[in-house]
Amino acid sequence: MDPVAVIARKRDGHELTDAEIRWAVAAYTSGAFADVQMAALLMAIVLRGMSAAETASLESAMRASGTTADLTGLRRGGARLPTADKHSTGGVGDKITLPLAPLVAACGAAVPQLSGRALGHTGGTLDKLESIPGWRADVPMRAFRRQLEDVGAVVCAAGADLAPADRAMYALRDITGTVESIPLIAASIMSKKLAEGSEALVLDVKVGSGAFMTDAGSARELARTMVRLGTDAGVRTTALLTAMDTPLGRTVGNALEVAEAVEVLAGGGPPDVVELTVALAREMLATAGLDSADPAARLADGAAMDRWRRMISAQGGDPDAPLPAARHVDTVRAEPGAAGVVTRLDARAVGEAARILGAGRRGPGDRVQAGAGIEIHARPGERVAAGGRLLSLHTDAPERFAAAREALAGAIDIGPRGPAGVDAGAGGAGPLVLGRVT
Structure with missing residues (x-):
């Protein structure tokens, strides 16, 4: 087949055949389809969309570009271990995987969590964990299976032979403006998740200004697409729609978010992070057939923290080591006459500012700073004094402060009263779980 002809067919709005899609993915994986050509095809898909059949073909072709893990037969103490995984479509301050994986493991499931790196304005779980010495x-x-049986949870990168087409396309999308596409997001996520061999999968589909899906209709369409792909592949799959207009918790950035996740595992942490962690844990356990487990109790009795420490140690990390800290901090304050209640904190702007500071990547080959990011001192519903602290910006490159402040222009609103339906005492921003898709 001819790469240019395939690109042109999609550019002109035609539905690609299963054979064309499988050929394009295989040719790209082998190097016969150049980066510039795949970038053009990706842009055509963003502009023209894909049918359900095309999306299924793309997911299947990406999954077939490598090997599929077999996690059957996992056992502990003679009993079979059910497997359950979770995936988030990406948000700002979304450190939920960090406390969630050990929590679900403490409740009796095995959690094979293949995670990714920062994409666009959203953070990456691997970048966060790599801040741990x-x-x-x-x-x-082999070590993956052993850790699942011994510890119950693994959070790691997909192996080079697991959906390698997605690995390459994922990186290309990040630098070509082709992230926000339901077929591409669905095929990317599900090719990896179905290749890893879990029996049950829960999808955390973000909706709001800080998500790739900014409106509830698009988020629900993405959730339905992914649930259908999972169910058709024989994996028990459900999705929760969760709010992402405001960053989760009080930190955005790699080491900053790890520290906050540890607070949650220690029985504290921001209420919204705890609430969403427990909600997703219950959904994962129910999908895996462990309805009687109580994740809130496992947070309270220290069992989840014990699994966290074992999980980090098993992958060479030191759970007691000090986390990296940025060398420079700049404080964003309320205007001298702007006392009141925070009514809005735009997640997208905070994510972009964190990326500028070094928590994410601005181009190919860019390295993240472990200590870069943003601390949030006033969330929606919380009162701030005139001239009071709103945000702290962290970076090793102080020349980035001006651009980060520019990205935050207009991101925070302060009024005489908090937003309707928000509990000011909890520092929340309205309901977190907006819906469920099965």
Whole structure:
């Protein structure tokens, strides 16, 4: 087949055949389809969309570009271990995977969590965990299975032979403006998740200004697309629609978010992070057939913290080591006459500012700063004094402060009263779970 002809067909709005899609993915994986050509095809898909059949073909072709893990037969103490995984479509301050994986493991499931790196304005779980001294993202399959049986949870990078087409396309999308596409997001996520071999999968589909899906209709369409792909592949799959207009918790950035996740595991942490962690844990356990488990109790009795420490140690990390801290901090304050209640904190702007500071990547080959990011001192519903602290910006490159402040222009509103339906005492921003898709 001819790459240019395939690109042109999609550019002109035609539906690609299963054979064309499988050929394009295989040719790209082997190097016969150049980066510039795949970038053009991706842009055509963003502009023209894909049918349900095309999306299924793309997911299947990406999954077939490598090997599929077999996690059947996992056992502990003679009993079979059910497997359950979770995936978030990406948000700002979304450190939920960090406390969630050990929490679900403490409740009796095995959690094979293949995670990614920062994409656009959203953070990456692997980047966060790599701020822990010694922690390794790469886990060979034999060690992967052993850790699942011994510890119950693994959070790591997908192996080079697991959906390699997605690995390459994922990186290309990040630098070509082709992230926000339901077929591409669905195929990317599900090719990895279905290749990892879990029996149950829960999808955390974000909706709001800080999500790739900014409106509830698009988020629900993405959730339905992914649930259908999972169910058709024989994996028990459900999705929760969760709010992402305001960053989760009080930190955005790698080491900053790890520290906050540890607070949650220690029985504290921001109420919204705790609430969403427990909600997703219950959904994962129910989908895996462990309805009687109580994740809130496992947070309270320290069992989840014990699993966290074992999980980090098993991958070479030191759970007691000090986390990296940025060398420079700049404080964003309320205007001298702007006392009141925070009514809005735009997640997208905060995510962009964190990326500028070094928490994410601004181009290919860019390295993240472990200590870069943003602390949030006043969330929607919370009162701030005139001239009071709103945000703290962290970076090793102080020349980035001006651009980060520019990205935050207009991101925070302060009024005489908080937003309707928000509990000012909890520092919340309205309901977190907006819906469920099965």
